[in-house]
Amino acid sequence: MAMLSIVLRNLITGPVTTRYPEGPADIPEGNRGRVDWNMEACTLCGLCQKRCPTLAVKVDRRAGTTTMEVFRCIACGVCVDVCPQDSISMVIGTSRPGYIKEVRTYIKEVTEERAEDRPQP
Amino acid sequence: MSRTTLIPFGPQHPAFLEPLNLSLKLSEETVIGVEINYGYNHRGLEKALTSDFRRSIYMCERVCGICSFFHSTAYCQSLESLFQAEVPERARYIRTIMMESQRLTSHLLALGHTAEAIGYESLFMQLFRERESIMRMVNDISGNRVHYSMNTIGGVRRDISAEQQADVITKLDGLEVRFQELAEIFEKDPTIRARTVGKGVLTEEMARNYGVVGPVARASGLAQDLRDTYSQGLNFHLVVREEGDAYARSMVRVEEVLRSIDLIRQTVSELPGGPLQAPVKGNPKGEAFTRLEAPRGELLYYVKAKGTADLERIKIKTPAFVNVAALSAMVPGCEMADIPVITVSVDPCICCTER
Amino acid sequence: MSGCSNTETVARVAAMMREKDTRLVTIVAADDGEGTAELIYIMDRRGELIKLRVRCRWDEELESLSPEYKGAENMEREMMDLLGLSFQGVQGGLFLGPGGQPPLRTQGE
Numbered sequence: 001m002a003m004l005s006i007v008l009r010n011l012i013t014g015p016v017t018t019r020y021p022e023g024p025a026d027i028p029e030g031n032r033g034r035v036d037w038n039m040e041a042c043t044l045c046g047l048c049q050k051r052c053p054t055l056a057v058k059v060d061r062r063a064g065t066t067t068m069e070v071f072r073c074i075a076c077g078v079c080v081d082v083c084p085q086d087s088i089s090m091v092i093g094t095s096r097p098g099y100i101k102e103v104r105t106y107i108k109e110v111t112e113e114r115a116e117d118r119p120q121p
Numbered sequence: 122m123s124r125t126t127l128i129p130f131g132p133q134h135p136a137f138l139e140p141l142n143l144s145l146k147l148s149e150e151t152v153i154g155v156e157i158n159y160g161y162n163h164r165g166l167e168k169a170l171t172s173d174f175r176r177s178i179y180m181c182e183r184v185c186g187i188c189s190f191f192h193s194t195a196y197c198q199s200l201e202s203l204f205q206a207e208v209p210e211r212a213r214y215i216r217t218i219m220m221e222s223q224r225l226t227s228h229l230l231a232l233g234h235t236a237e238a239i240g241y242e243s244l245f246m247q248l249f250r251e252r253e254s255i256m257r258m259v260n261d262i263s264g265n266r267v268h269y270s271m272n273t274i275g276g277v278r279r280d281i282s283a284e285q286q287a288d289v290i291t292k293l294d295g296l297e298v299r300f301q302e303l304a305e306i307f308e309k310d311p312t313i314r315a316r317t318v319g320k321g322v323l324t325e326e327m328a329r330n331y332g333v334v335g336p337v338a339r340a341s342g343l344a345q346d347l348r349d350t351y352s353q354g355l356n357f358h359l360v361v362r363e364e365g366d367a368y369a370r371s372m373v374r375v376e377e378v379l380r381s382i383d384l385i386r387q388t389v390s391e392l393p394g395g396p397l398q399a400p401v402k403g404n405p406k407g408e409a410f411t412r413l414e415a416p417r418g419e420l421l422y423y424v425k426a427k428g429t430a431d432l433e434r435i436k437i438k439t440p441a442f443v444n445v446a447a448l449s450a451m452v453p454g455c456e457m458a459d460i461p462v463i464t465v466s467v468d469p470c471i472c473c474t475e476r
Numbered sequence: 477m478s479g480c481s482n483t484e485t486v487a488r489v490a491a492m493m494r495e496k497d498t499r500l501v502t503i504v505a506a507d508d509g510e511g512t513a514e515l516i517y518i519m520d521r522r523g524e525l526i527k528l529r530v531r532c533r534w535d536e537e538l539e540s541l542s543p544e545y546k547g548a549e550n551m552e553r554e555m556m557d558l559l560g561l562s563f564q565g566v567q568g569g570l571f572l573g574p575g576g577q578p579p580l581r582t583q584g585e
């Protein structure tokens with residue numbers, strides 16, 4: 001009998017779920033979503049590559065790129081914590097299902113002065 | 122003299138959520154013997170975890186999705202004792218809050234699955250609806266629903282803000298009222314009682330012989346809970362029942378949900394200020410044993426390090442490892458139709474069992 | 477049944493387990509890197525851990541605790557799989573199939 005009253009109450013109050021693919025997803029504020037690099041601030045120091053627990057991040061100083069294997073990333077946020085320039089951030093959101101093993105590449109626009117700043121290999 | 126029939130139950134079975142195989146020997150409808158076969162989910166994590174100790178924090182969480190935070194806390198505590206790092210008070214409180222929240226989600230899941238195995242879909246849905254509110258709560262605090270990635274060696278990585286504290290209290294108040302209603306259904310509903318009372322009895326003697334832990338042990342009259350020893354300053358008392366059947370195991374979990382709500386409330390209201398992390402330098406060396414009371418029972422981490430970034434040996438003793446084995450004492454004598462209820466009442470976790 | 481490296485330890489564990497407030501938590505086995513295996517029998521007595529250590533050779537057949545204590549059977553089977561130890565009267569094959577190198581061994585025999 002107790003269940004019946006709950007069921008009837010549910011009938012009046014309506015669904016608690018959201019119609020996600022059609023409507024917006026209901027994501028809490030603190031959610032860690034996906035990683036994003038701000039390459040303007042990035043100095044390609046490579047600390048994110050060193051500390052990434054799943055080896056998803058590769059920093060190539062010569063080419064001036066940071067690549068991230070999306071399927072390897074576990075959104076732990078270690079790279080965000082260790083970045084000395086605060087150039088990495090987490091974007092709230094759910095990730096889309098992928099058809100291919102996506103690799104995201106962030107390219108640092110290199111200006112003349114900046115090229116000299118770079119440590120020589 | 123009737124003929125005996127052999128029936129394989131699992132690893133793929135509609136009533137089983139876990140890849141476990143029970144090879145049942147039946148005489149008509151009654152089970153007279155069982156052989157438990159493992160090995161469908163072994164990932165070799167004890168070997169994999171011996172790589173870089175900093176990376177292993179996140180791999181530890183992947184041992185089990187339901188008690189992920191317990192695994193990472195046990196691992197971090199082992200390494201903290203190797204480094205002799207003093208974890209700040211606030212970090213310890215936050216760990217307690219997160220662990221008890223995860224215990225809530227785990228127990229609500231186990232209760233929900235018990236209801237589902239009985240065939241009580243409405244109760245299953247209702248329990249999972251309550252569970253979802255806790256999942257959203259921990260998502261807001263930690264950033265993720267399952268793998269919180271919140272622990273680090275020396276403390277925690279995320280703080281609980283004042284608004285989040287208030288939110289936790291409101292959520293728990295709401296949950297407690299609604300859960301009391303469901304608890305009453307669990308306790309009194311004739312359908313549930315008919316399907317669980319006296320089913321899969323594990324006597325106290327057998328419980329001791331199989332070394333079961335957690336709610337399974339407490340439902341068989343063994344008063345053991347590590348929180349009893351380690352929850353200094355908090356008002357906590359054990360839930361113990363004597364019957365040892367599937368009903369008692371569910372009722373222990375029902376009671377523990379209410380106890381956990383109470384524990385989170387106490388910790389949130391007394392949350393001290395201060396730093397979140399203690400600095401840790403160098404590589405670990407030595408041996409450490411850490412125990413925690415995970416939702417399914419005692420979880421032990423043994424870590425041996427030799428002063429390099431790679432660890433030498435990690436041994437994880439998970440509660441499900443001993444609890445699942447006790448099925449071979451519970452199942453004989455029961456009817457074929459009761460197998461799902463009995464197995465689910467143990468809360469088997471094959472990820473934990475096989476690692 | 478005597479003469480194994482761990483016979484004495486198993487007897488002590490079994491004697492302690494007969495007391496009501498003591499239970500076996502787990503058995504840890506590790507390759508110590510010096511050609512022997514180290515077994516640690518961990519017991520709980522009123523919230524305190526008691527550890528009994530024993531060293532044994534890889535090629536000997538060790539004494540099993542499972543006749544005395546059912547819960548130890550899977551622990552021993554796991555050690556057989558992962559470290560290639562052997563126990564009297566216990567069949568391996570808990571997680572791994574037959575054949576193949578035991579994964580947690582750092583050195584061969």
